[in-house]
Amino acid sequence: MTARTTLRRGIPRTLALGALLTLLAIGGTFLLDPYRNFQLATVAAYFCATAGLTVLIGRSGQLSLGQAALMAAGGYGYALTANAMTDAGATGIPRFLVSLLAAMATAGVLGWLLGLAAARLRGPYLAGVTLALVIAVPAVAAVFSGVLRGDQGVQIAYDGMPPLLERLIAVEQWQAWVAILVAGVVVTGLAVYASGRTGLRVRAVRDDETAARLNGVRPGRVKVGAFTVSSVAAGAGGAVLCFVSQSVSPGAYTLAFSLLLVVAVVLGGLGSIGGAAIGSALIVLLPWVLGVAADALPLPADVQQRLSGNLSILVFGLLLIVVTLLRPGGLASLRPHRARRNSAATDARRVDDPPDPHGSARARTPRSSQGPAVEPVAQPTEPGKTGERGEPGGGGAQHPEPALEPARSAPPTPHRKR
Template sequence: MTRLLPSLRGIPRTIVFGATLTVLAIGGTFLLDPYRNFQLATIAAYFCATAGLTLLIGRSGQLSLGQAALMAAGGYGYALTANAMTDAGVTGVPRFLAGMLAAVAVSGALGWLLGLAGARLRGPYLAGVTLTLVIAVPAVADVFSGALRGDQGLQIAYDGVPPVLERLIAVEQWQAWVAILVAGVVVTGLVVIARGRLGLRMRAVRDDETAARLNGVRSGRVKVTAFTVSSVAAGAGGAVLCFATQSVSPGAYTLAFSLLLVVAVVLGGLGSIGGAALGSALIVLLPWLLSTATASLPVPTEVAQRLSGNLSILVFGVLLIVVMLVRPGGLASLRHRGRRRTARSAPELAAPAAPAADPDHAEAPVAAAGAGAQHP
């Protein structure tokens, strides 16, 4: 993108790059069958959550194990609002936008409360608080079973393809389009934040909180903001997942799923948005590949049933160990390694010959070197 549009810098370049990737992803849906498009919509929903999580952990240094609960909050917020809008006779895009606003509002408020706790807690204490939030999701659904329908969850009205596109695409492709658009907006916003002043303050607080405070950075406010932003991204992912599956239930947001999101971020590479995308694709496609391989093998029925629930967890555990031993920076670090190899293999440019000594200009480079030493 830099070579094509060298004049773009900063936020405009990030927006153009994100829009280009979004359009390419939408165009790629024409090459996929309905089930693959559904998988793509699921990956986009998870991508919102993992991108927010990698920003929280990798940039601000706060460990959260409750990203699944924040996705559930977004999903329930979307479902309740969508059902209310349906009862009021509102459908289509207005209903979707209202549901998305409710989802990010609910998840953002919950993340703000977690951020207040995160500003006072560290390490395992903060992880314990977020872990408790995930465990409490089924209990909250049971307590408010009148509105949340307990373990059965909420069903939303069918939201099909707009009449203009009915003859062009299937409903699964339409869901993939919506999921990709939402993920594009959310992730582009996260990249802008990570590369802006807030991202710099997050890294300052992560590296040395005391030094950040001495330099005028309010660490508590930065931590709360990081949690809120991450929660909004997770809520958007939960809303998109509810839109694609037409339902939301506490059984879809378990402790195992929340830990799987953390594993996806670590495998992809902490602090890397591209790594979050790789991790999201991995946690969707790998279980499907394993189940397909298991079904094709002559395995007894009892063994196949046991493998279907435990084999993917075992493989993820092995992958996590191998990646941490071989590439601690995650899968995203492979790209930087390739760039370093290319730079090493490229011929070195010949250094320009030093000009002859000139007594009239001898002091200029010395003064410049001194200024550079004083102002790194």
């Protein structure tokens, strides 16, 4: 089976798994109340952004601290397009789809421009460029206040649900459905991108740019593509968040939020789509759980007010330290089947001894867990006989082992008289 056949077979499996998980998540909305469905929709929006970020950092090795700015670009693109289509008389699902595509295109163009810089920068220089982008979001909103409405942001009109669903489900459940569908499509596309031939090129550039270039891979083009794909996913997340909250403002996409997205990706596991889902859930659920716990404690009102805004940040920092020290692979590395697979690979490496660099023909014996491996004793070769390669002792490039018995001395040769 060739590598191309394996990749082609893996893509249908990825699509089927993504569709199955999306349907299961939609079915789970019937078990939740409206507020929990609102939280689920928010998690789905963050999932798009963190999944794109984990592919960018974990697979391509490029550090980006400006994912929140790309989400803001997607949110503004969605809001402005939705208002324009509402003024033109378009409503319903067509308005949502066109606005979503506009949001993804806006963030994708911005990510493409970042990718051009990423092709020439790396490390802290690239992180500094992306950091400057997220810092500039409030300034851009203030400069173009006539369009972006400054600090107040852009409001969009509620479009309602399809008439068939108005009497069956709540508004929050409908929003959760839309968010889950968008996240399912975006994340499945990211999984196909990361596991296909393009993903192999991305990992090759991450590991060694020189070797990848010698094998016909263009590192600059690969980096630009990775940034663009990650930005499109972030734009979709910003559009979903705008759809759920019916507004977009620069105050929702601060530097702290952008760094929180990076922390969530590291906690979940760099390069892991499942880890991105875990990190997105932590962003939404951890502050809520800590807020409920703080309200239950008999504390003064001023202390509870201080804890409500800072306790979640403190816990995120502690979790980051603990997970980095104990589980560098993130929380996604706690899955048991991955541990079994790693242990099996380790056992396989232990069984197969490395080849002898001298090219000897000594037999290999598997190592046992009961004791060290026993090396076979080389058989002595009688004098005068040749080995398999026509050399004394048959050792090839290796010198023959000394005989166990001393060689018999030849009788003295009599001197001939002249």
